Amino acid sequence: MLLTSELENTFLKRGFLKFESGLDSELIKQWRDEALERIGYRREREEEWSIDLLWMDHHRKALVSEIAPDAWTLLTEIVGGEEKIEKQTMGIESKHFTTINSFYWSDSFIINFQYGKEKPWQHPQSQGFNWHVDGSYFRHFLDSREQALLVIILWSNVETKHGGTFIAEDSPNLIAETLMENPQGIDPSEFDFQNIADQCKNFIEITGNAGDMFIIHPFMLHASSQNHSQIPRVISNPPIILKEPLNLDPDSVNHSLLEKATLNYIQGRNWVQPKPEKRSSYWWVID
Numbered sequence: 045m046l047l048t049s050e051l052e053n054t055f056l057k058r059g060f061l062k063f064e065s066g067l068d069s070e071l072i073k074q075w076r077d078e079a080l081e082r083i084g085y086r087r088e089r090e091e092e093w094s095i096d097l098l099w100m101d102h103h104r105k106a107l108v109s110e111i112a113p114d115a116w117t118l119l120t121e122i123v124g125g126e127e128k129i130e131k132q133t134m135g136i137e138s139k140h141f142t143t144i145n146s147f148y149w150s151d152s153f154i155i156n157f158q159y160g161k162e163k164p165w166q167h168p169q170s171q172g173f174n175w176h177v178d179g180s181y182f183r184h185f186l187d188s189r190e191q192a193l194l195v196i197i198l199w200s201n202v203e204t205k206h207g208g209t210f211i212a213e214d215s216p217n218l219i220a221e222t223l224m225e226n227p228q229g230i231d232p233s234e235f236d237f238q239n240i241a242d243q244c245k246n247f248i249e250i251t252g253n254a255g256d257m258f259i260i261h262p263f264m265l266h267a268s269s270q271n272h273s274q275i276p277r278v279i280s281n282p283p284i285i286l287k288e289p290l291n292l293d294p295d296s297v298n299h300s301l302l303e304k305a306t307l308n309y310i311q312g313r314n315w316v317q318p319k320p321e322k323r324s325s326y327w328w329v330i331d
């Protein structure tokens with residue numbers, strides 16, 4: 045059991061956890077350097093590089109349980125057990141990864157080379173950033189099984205002003221509120237993220253060492269930030285997908301930590317599960 049009551053309380057209070065994934069530093073370096081080489085990036089010719097932000101598809105993949113066993117244990121404990129995690133590989137249309145299988149981590153990196161380097165650095169705040177929640181591949185409901193956790197893994201050291209993802213710590217209950225107000229579900233393009241970000245006050249910049257991971261409630265607004273470091277910031281964001289929707293019946297016992305956090309956001313208010321036919325999905329089964 046890695047999910048201590050301290051970690052539980054942090055997740056419930058803040059909506060995210062920082063954890064050392066245990067990824068081997070050689071593997072991190074190899075996957076990161078290979079990816080940079082594959083796209084033709086050369087550190088010594090940095091001034092010629094024109095891409096600001098890049099989303100990549102998978103090239104290398106490995107079972108999380110093999111390359112980061114503690115991270116896998118913690119993720120499974122947060123969702124209530126490995127048996128709850130979707131085994132099928134899903135295909136999606138995307139500028140980033142085109143398949144999802146939560147059991148694997150990959151080099152499907154998001155590289156922030158120099159986003160916003162020409163402008164003065166802006167600290168985390170509502171205006172000027174692309175605030176969003178992840179999950180372009182399904183209609184969102186309060187209990188959606190797709191994108192059950194947002195996981196951000198650092199594949200490079202990320203100091204302040206080096207392009208660390210911004211998060212809005214007080215956003216999950218506002219997203220929950222929006223989902224409560226829309227029991228018919230919300231398509232990814234229908235969210236008014238800016239309006240929600242404008243109501244937030246508690247913005248944070250994610251920093252850490254290569255190998256650190258952030259396990260984040262899926263309702264957390266987040267955004268790319270400016271990278272003023274001239275060092276490529278490399279992350280991946282492999283979603284956790286469940287087999288079934290969350291159990292948000294307040295009277296049930298044995299809620300997972302994820303379910304407890306989600307129930308807290310709606311403060312015990314009554315919520316009716318959507319009929320299965322309302323759950324539009326923009327993904328397909330690959331195997």
Ligand SMILES: O=C(O)CCC(=O)C(=O)O
Pocket residue numbers: 154156178207208209210266267268269279281
């Ligand atoms: O670049 C980042 O820090 C965040 C990117 C992100 O949130 C996304 O691509 O969904």
Ligand SMILES: [Fe+2]
Pocket residue numbers: 176177178266
């Ligand atoms: Fe995102």
